[in-house]
Amino acid sequence: GYYGDFGGAFIPEMLYPNVEELRSHYLDIIGETSFQEEFQALLRDYVGRPTPLYFAKRLSEKYGTKIYLKREDLCHTGAHKVNNTIGQILLAQRLGKKRIIAETGAGQHGVATATVCALMGIECIVYMGAVDIERQAPNVARMKMLGAKVVPATSGSKTLKDATNEAIRDWINNPVDTHYIIGSVVGPHPYPDMVARFQAIISKETKKQLLEKEGREDPDYVIACVGGGSNAAGMYYHYLDNPKVKIIAVEAAGKGVSSGESAATTALGKEGIIHGSKTLLMQTGDGQITEPYSISAGLDYPGIGPMHAHLYRSGRAQFVSVTDEAAMQAGIEVSKLEGIIPAIETSHAFAIFDQMDFKEDDVLVFNLSGRGDKDLQTYIDYFGL
Numbered sequence: 001g002y003y004g005d006f007g008g009a010f011i012p013e014m015l016y017p018n019v020e021e022l023r024s025h026y027l028d029i030i031g032e033t034s035f036q037e038e039f040q041a042l043l044r045d046y047v048g049r050p051t052p053l054y055f056a057k058r059l060s061e062k063y064g065t066k067i068y069l070k071r072e073d074l075c076h077t078g079a080h081k082v083n084n085t086i087g088q089i090l091l092a093q094r095l096g097k098k099r100i101i102a103e104t105g106a107g108q109h110g111v112a113t114a115t116v117c118a119l120m121g122i123e124c125i126v127y128m129g130a131v132d133i134e135r136q137a138p139n140v141a142r143m144k145m146l147g148a149k150v151v152p153a154t155s156g157s158k159t160l161k162d163a164t165n166e167a168i169r170d171w172i173n174n175p176v177d178t179h180y181i182i183g184s185v186v187g188p189h190p191y192p193d194m195v196a197r198f199q200a201i202i203s204k205e206t207k208k209q210l211l212e213k214e215g216r217e218d219p220d221y222v223i224a225c226v227g228g229g230s231n232a233a234g235m236y237y238h239y240l241d242n243p244k245v246k247i248i249a250v251e252a253a254g255k256g257v258s259s260g261e262s263a264a265t266t267a268l269g270k271e272g273i274i275h276g277s278k279t280l281l282m283q284t285g286d287g288q289i290t291e292p293y294s295i296s297a298g299l300d301y302p303g304i305g306p307m308h309a310h311l312y313r314s315g316r317a318q319f320v321s322v323t324d325e326a327a328m329q330a331g332i333e334v335s336k337l338e339g340i341i342p343a344i345e346t347s348h349a350f351a352i353f354d355q356m357d358f359k360e361d362d363v364l365v366f367n368l369s370g371r372g373d374k375d376l377q378t379y380i381d382y383f384g385l
């Protein structure tokens, strides 16, 4: 359960039975033919996979290089999150669980969890910071429409990290009948590995699609935004052991890395433990978690998945951070050049052209991790639309 020095399961003793049950069964269950048949059928018929790999003609002309977009924005629910929640709900059923809990900050993972619980007719409780419930009302309404119970987390800063703490507390108190669906490649082993395996369909499809379109499976660059890092984990997964494929990870600098309002974890973080995982996290001198900031709710995490901490430490990935301003400008540019309004998280990835140049025959694949509908009010306020 390690990625170099990072990962592991640094959990309270009372959580050990839950995590150990998961760890000892997840690979066998995921490996079962019946699991894969049901998983792939739902990805096809319910999520709408395979998602297109689209050649972005005008964006490519503007930046003088070859840009492909992996259209995770076309998944049901509008983002890649559902690839993971489909996998975990099937796993929970096979473990005989009758109750699902989840954390959410922006509500994205909450909606993806409520969606699959409605699909399977399983009770769903989503923990969400009281602050986030106020500022993400549309997603709260969606979760309720989908039949989930949204429970305010009132501890700490009342945002994502507190919702995660409250979900863990619930799980400790309900170990036998409850499965905790974590929304990113974070948390104690096996979660980072399990979520990455469910998201790996993204790069599995990309290899096949790029072969059809470019006569090669491997691009020169794969680029994704990184909050916890689940969409990036999926985009990188099948390219990790091919050094010819350069990996670019884009974090949220917020108001600037040295502004005190940022979520650029690899730039500002130090080694520590967060939510059961040894990784890099933004922390005070005595190890308390620092509240992150980003205009994008999905990149709002003070930690980072241990896979990404290792990619950073080992130099396998190049980490870039972009500000709110750069991301918002990139979002409206992609909208105007390609007719696709990206989620603000995804817009961060497109802002790398401010900092990087590419050769004309370079092939770049961006993971377009989500659509921008959920962010329209933020785009309206920002650009006075």
Ligand SMILES: C[C@@H](c1c[nH]c2ccccc12)[C@H](N)C(=O)O
Binding pocket: 103, 104, 105, 106, 107, 108, 109, 110, 160, 182, 183, 184, 186, 227, 228, 229, 297, 298, 299, 300, 301
């Ligand atoms: C991206 C997603 C999320 C949900 N849980 C997370 C854990 C770590 C990092 C990110 C997340 C988002 N913050 C949400 O609220 O759904």
